[in-house]
Amino acid sequence: MTGKSILYAEDEFTNRKIMEIQCRKFGVKCTLEEDGRQALERCCRDYFDLVVLDQYMPGLNGDEVARELKKIHPDLPLVAITSDDSCVPRLKATGFDSVYVKPLRADDYKELLETYLA
Amino acid sequence: MILLSEVADKIRNEIRTWPSHRNLKVRILIDPSLNDAREGDDWILSEVLMMPVGLLPGTVTGLDIELSGNDNEICIFFRFDTISALSLPSWNNLAKKAAGWKPQIRSDENGIMLTIALPASDAYPPVNLNAMALETGIQTDEARSILKGFIINARSHLEILRDRTENYGNEERFRAAHTLKGAGKTLRAPELASAAMALERNIRENIGTAGELRKLESVWNRIERWFEGEDT
Numbered sequence: 001m002t003g004k005s006i007l008y009a010e011d012e013f014t015n016r017k018i019m020e021i022q023c024r025k026f027g028v029k030c031t032l033e034e035d036g037r038q039a040l041e042r043c044c045r046d047y048f049d050l051v052v053l054d055q056y057m058p059g060l061n062g063d064e065v066a067r068e069l070k071k072i073h074p075d076l077p078l079v080a081i082t083s084d085d086s087c088v089p090r091l092k093a094t095g096f097d098s099v100y101v102k103p104l105r106a107d108d109y110k111e112l113l114e115t116y117l118a
Numbered sequence: 119m120i121l122l123s124e125v126a127d128k129i130r131n132e133i134r135t136w137p138s139h140r141n142l143k144v145r146i147l148i149d150p151s152l153n154d155a156r157e158g159d160d161w162i163l164s165e166v167l168m169m170p171v172g173l174l175p176g177t178v179t180g181l182d183i184e185l186s187g188n189d190n191e192i193c194i195f196f197r198f199d200t201i202s203a204l205s206l207p208s209w210n211n212l213a214k215k216a217a218g219w220k221p222q223i224r225s226d227e228n229g230i231m232l233t234i235a236l237p238a239s240d241a242y243p244p245v246n247l248n249a250m251a252l253e254t255g256i257q258t259d260e261a262r263s264i265l266k267g268f269i270i271n272a273r274s275h276l277e278i279l280r281d282r283t284e285n286y287g288n289e290e291r292f293r294a295a296h297t298l299k300g301a302g303k304t305l306r307a308p309e310l311a312s313a314a315m316a317l318e319r320n321i322r323e324n325i326g327t328a329g330e331l332r333k334l335e336s337v338w339n340r341i342e343r344w345f346e347g348e349d350t
Contacts, residue, residue: 012297018254018304021256022254056293083303103304106254110255
């Protein structure tokens, strides 16, 4: 997966930093955004192999970003991360390829990156 | 509150990964009256339980761990299947050092009983950097650096929650509490997570938040003080 790139949109600092460290470990280029609208704009400008979206964000929520992205890049893999496990079925129905519930563990990061970037 | 059964599962799963203890069958029996642990107690329990188990010789193939106790103390009985606990003096000595919790130790032909006085809840570090590092697969130094960044970044969320003017609406206050709750989970800071969760709930239901905010402020101050000590 070395050389692949992801966009991670997450308004919470600690989660952004952990994802950044995990991506570095796997040789993946990680672009970070803190706001859903900015994430959507970034995806329109730049190419990513995977987009990971926090569900609850300023600007636009993860599912709102995902709906727009599906129209623009229907084949782009989309992963949601939420702290509310009751949202999982709804997020899957939105079109996310995978949904993870916080807090993520080391194995979750590995699985997430390997599944879509290996 | 943390379920002791979850602590037990964590310990069993961890032991399964130790090559030297591949054949060790561990059963953890929990007194039903001792169902929940306080926030932080899962840590003391896993430390006190894991270290003695790690020191058992390979000849021991079966071990029952029985947990009982009350609000003030916890009793952990290690019952072995094949050898007398009395024949394990080195284990006994090492168990005394278990994570500095100074258990009282009593042994007989069936096993060893550790009795540990539970410390006041504020004796626990408010952030478990080692657990965070281990569980998220990063280095402890990286976890420390993330905590440092969090303390700087999160002040803006606290400012929103403290603000008594009309500058911020419920949506922004809810978002600030939600963010602190998520960070508390990620940092393995259970008091922060639960204080922020209580605040988030009251904001959502549009009921009073003064008590919850005081609790959050108190947890926050504790984290800052603790981190200053860690960082020097």
